[in-house]
Amino acid sequence: MADINGREQQQSFEIISIPPQTIPSDPTKFDLPVDSEHRAKTLKIFSFAQPHMRSFHLAWLSFFTCLISTFAAAPLVPVIRDNLNLTRSDVGNAGVASVSGSIFSRLVMGVICDLVGPRYGCAFVNLLAAPVVFSVAFVSSAEGYIAVRFMIGVSLATFVSCQYWTSIMFTSSIIGTVNAVAAGWGDMGGGVTQLLMPFLYHVIKVSGATPFTAWRIAFMIPGWLHLIVGVMVLTLGQDLPDGNLGALQKRGDVAKDKFSKVISDLVFKYAVRNYRTWVFFLVYGFSMGVQLCINNVISEYFYDRFGLTLHTAGIVAATFGMANFAARPLGGYASDMAARKFGMRGRLWVLWTVQTLGGVFCIWLGRANSLPIAILSMILFSIGAQSACGATYGIIPFVSRRSLGIISGLTGAGGNFGGGLTQLVFFSNTGFSAATGLTYMGIMTVACTIPVAFIHFPQWGSMFFPASKNGKYSEESYYSSEWNEHEKEKGLHHGSLKFAENSRSERGKRREIAAAGTPPPGFSATPVHV
Amino acid sequence: MANQGSLIALILLSCLVAICYGTVSFSSLQRTLIVTGSPQTGQVLKGGVDKITVTWSYNTSFPAGTDSSYKKVKIMLCYAPISQEERAWRKTEDHLNKDKTCQHKILTTPYKPSNNTLTWTVEKDIPTATYFIRAYVLDSHDKELTYGQTTNTEKTANLFDVLAVSGRHLSLDIASVCFSAFSVVSLFVFFFLEKRKAKSQTK
Numbered sequence: 147m148a149d150i151n152g153r154e155q156q157q158s159f160e161i162i163s164i165p166p167q168t169i170p171s172d173p174t175k176f177d178l179p180v181d182s183e184h185r186a187k188t189l190k191i192f193s194f195a196q197p198h199m200r201s202f203h204l205a206w207l208s209f210f211t212c213l214i215s216t217f218a219a220a221p222l223v224p225v226i227r228d229n230l231n232l233t234r235s236d237v238g239n240a241g242v243a244s245v246s247g248s249i250f251s252r253l254v255m256g257v258i259c260d261l262v263g264p265r266y267g268c269a270f271v272n273l274l275a276a277p278v279v280f281s282v283a284f285v286s287s288a289e290g291y292i293a294v295r296f297m298i299g300v301s302l303a304t305f306v307s308c309q310y311w312t313s314i315m316f317t318s319s320i321i322g323t324v325n326a327v328a329a330g331w332g333d334m335g336g337g338v339t340q341l342l343m344p345f346l347y348h349v350i351k352v353s354g355a356t357p358f359t360a361w362r363i364a365f366m367i368p369g370w371l372h373l374i375v376g377v378m379v380l381t382l383g384q385d386l387p388d389g390n391l392g393a394l395q396k397r398g399d400v401a402k403d404k405f406s407k408v409i410s411d412l413v414f415k416y417a418v419r420n421y422r423t424w425v426f427f428l429v430y431g432f433s434m435g436v437q438l439c440i441n442n443v444i445s446e447y448f449y450d451r452f453g454l455t456l457h458t459a460g461i462v463a464a465t466f467g468m469a470n471f472a473a474r475p476l477g478g479y480a481s482d483m484a485a486r487k488f489g490m491r492g493r494l495w496v497l498w499t500v501q502t503l504g505g506v507f508c509i510w511l512g513r514a515n516s517l518p519i520a521i522l523s524m525i526l527f528s529i530g531a532q533s534a535c536g537a538t539y540g541i542i543p544f545v546s547r548r549s550l551g552i553i554s555g556l557t558g559a560g561g562n563f564g565g566g567l568t569q570l571v572f573f574s575n576t577g578f579s580a581a582t583g584l585t586y587m588g589i590m591t592v593a594c595t596i597p598v599a600f601i602h603f604p605q606w607g608s609m610f611f612p613a614s615k616n617g618k619y620s621e622e623s624y625y626s627s628e629w630n631e632h633e634k635e636k637g638l639h640h641g642s643l644k645f646a647e648n649s650r651s652e653r654g655k656r657r658e659i660a661a662a663g664t665p666p667p668g669f670s671a672t673p674v675h676v
Numbered sequence: 677m678a679n680q681g682s683l684i685a686l687i688l689l690s691c692l693v694a695i696c697y698g699t700v701s702f703s704s705l706q707r708t709l710i711v712t713g714s715p716q717t718g719q720v721l722k723g724g725v726d727k728i729t730v731t732w733s734y735n736t737s738f739p740a741g742t743d744s745s746y747k748k749v750k751i752m753l754c755y756a757p758i759s760q761e762e763r764a765w766r767k768t769e770d771h772l773n774k775d776k777t778c779q780h781k782i783l784t785t786p787y788k789p790s791n792n793t794l795t796w797t798v799e800k801d802i803p804t805a806t807y808f809i810r811a812y813v814l815d816s817h818d819k820e821l822t823y824g825q826t827t828n829t830e831k832t833a834n835l836f837d838v839l840a841v842s843g844r845h846l847s848l849d850i851a852s853v854c855f856s857a858f859s860v861v862s863l864f865v866f867f868f869l870e871k872r873k874a875k876s877q878t879k
Binding site: 224227228234273274277282286356357366369373380450576 | 724761762763764765800801803804805840841842843844845848849851852853855856857858859860862863866867870874
């Protein structure tokens with residue numbers, strides 16, 4: 147996801163830059179108030195107007211659909227494991243496969259969005275996921291099952307196209323909330339599928355199909371959802387506020403760029419070498435990763451451990467995923483509220499607190515022996531883990547300005563990696579029970595959230611330390627250090643400087659008042675080694 | 677105050693009694709039924725097609741009158757140990773309400789000491805696995821009293837296999853291929869249509 151901050155950055159790695167003088171469209175024709183790049187300044191949930199709100203709804207709906215089909219097998223595992231004669235490790239491996247596929251595809255999707263636009267990236271994934279979901283009709287062995295779940299899981303790349311699309315359509319001051327709402331509503335799909343699939347299976351069985359055929363027919367519905375959403379995205383969606391990418395590129399309004407330069411500059415220099423990227427890669431694996439893992443195991447857990455019916459186990463499991471509707475936006479909101487008073491340090495504390503609490507409730511869930519306690523601890527666990535996801539993406543935009551997209555994609559990939567890892571280590575093993583697996587996963591979550599304490603921003607501080615050298619480092623020096631002298635001479639870093647100025651709010655209330663008096667250091671500041 | 681206390685005690689006691697009623701342990705059951713099944717050792721039965729014939733009778737070597745409380749017989753298809761490996765959802769537990777060995781009910785019928793026989797077609801939802809047949813004798817409260825089974829105590833003899841239906845259908849396969857083709861084609865159609873529109877706009 148390249149920087150889309152427009153007019154200042156006109157160099158080659160700046161994929162989508164819109165020089166203002168060639169924009170012919172009239173700002174007053176938009177349904178919502180817009181900024182200078184025609185990005186909306188408000189979010190009107192119940193509107194479907196072109197281009198902003200329609201894109202918002204298409205973006206989160208397409209991600210939602212992919213979550214439905216990725217986890218569609220989970221509530222039906224008790225039937226599938228009998229049909230295909232699966233062992234515990236087969237079931238576990240399939241779960242791992244379902245979340246591993248997108249580790250790589252999420253990284254690739256960022257680049258695809260840069261090159262052909264989010265609309266095609268999104269439609270491409272959905273319309274190609276549909277045949278894979280339909281191919282469930284042919285599965286007759288453990289290997290086939292694992293392969294199909296892997297390929298369906300690749301479609302989770304739509305997380306990146308969803309966030310990318312909303313980032314182009316909405317202005318940066320509200321982008322945290324917009325992204326958290328879109329991601330949260332998309333993640334809800336993991337919960338909805340636990341209700342939808344058993345319901346479909348039951349209806350199809352009642353209509354006369356045998357169990358081993360009924361589950362295959364049930365999968366046709368997620369397949370058709372992909373088809374419908376893919377077509378809707380192509381016909382109703384729009385890449386940018388001013389039009390589609392292809393048309394704008396042909397008109398010369400938008401610069402077309404060289405693929406290789408994007409990869410080398412943004413990926414390797416500023417994303418990979420920033421240690422914070424890797425801390426978030428790990429930490430997100432234990433908020434989002436844990437969620438993905440639970441989506442795969444929780445229905446079967448309630449079915450086996452408490453003897454619930456398929457239908458009831460699905461309802462209980464669904465409450466976990468559906469909590470995303472509010473919990474993830476809540477995390478983003480809590481992060482924003484903490485930042486108002488305590489700045490970035492507040493955001494880091496919020497993240498650590500909710501994610502650790504999530505881990506603690508996961509331990510409690512594993513140890514719960516009665517159904518009511520298990521459900522209570524599961525709900526609290528879901529709120530902790532999901533708000534941690536929202537809180538994480540409240541901090542990510544500040545890690546790097548230049549490589550925001552790549553870091554965002556890497557963090558997302560870390561989520562899937564964590565999901566696959568936890569499923570493999572804790573739930574594919576015949577050595578210990580699922581309940582013990584949950585307890586251990588909770589312990590590992592608490593342990594792997596501790597690295598949040600090591601995230602230090604020189605200009606703002608960290609959980610335990612204030613800003614370095616008592617305010618000597620500024621936001622400008624942090625963000626302009628991502629550009630070399632040659633690029634700075636051309637003035638390419640002006641967008642980052644603008645962002646740096648706006649990010650002064652991350653100092654929190656007390657220091658912001660103190661900082662208001664000091665002038666920004668400007669181009670002569672020595673780059674800070676980050 | 678005393679009334680409330682005794683009420684709570686009564687509720688607690690009845691709960692405990694109910695729990696007692698639920699947990700019958702398998703090791704406490706005697707094997708008073710003789711059960712024989714038609715499948716030979718290692719025979720493979722096809723789901724939905726092949727039939728099993730089961731006969732059972734009371735073992736008269738036990739003292740007379742032991743079967744006075746026998747009311748019903750529940751005949752089940754049970755997993756052999758080899759099909760329970762790596763599948764914790766089929767695990768054998770001593771407490772019968774937690775035991776998952778026998779998951780497929782063949783028939784429940786009133787108890788008669790002899791001349792019992794039944795023919796059953798292997799249903800289409802029976803998974804591919806190795807099985808034996810067990811019959812539980814129930815009293816009037818549906819509590820297990822005794823049992824009988826076609827195999828020995830170690831569950832190593834007289835086991836047979838079932839080959840399940842695959843669940844696949846030709847019509848489903850064809851529908852799947854058609855829908856998939858539609859999906860891929862529509863992606864490319866839209867792509868080309870839009871490229872053509874963009875080209876015509878710049879001309």
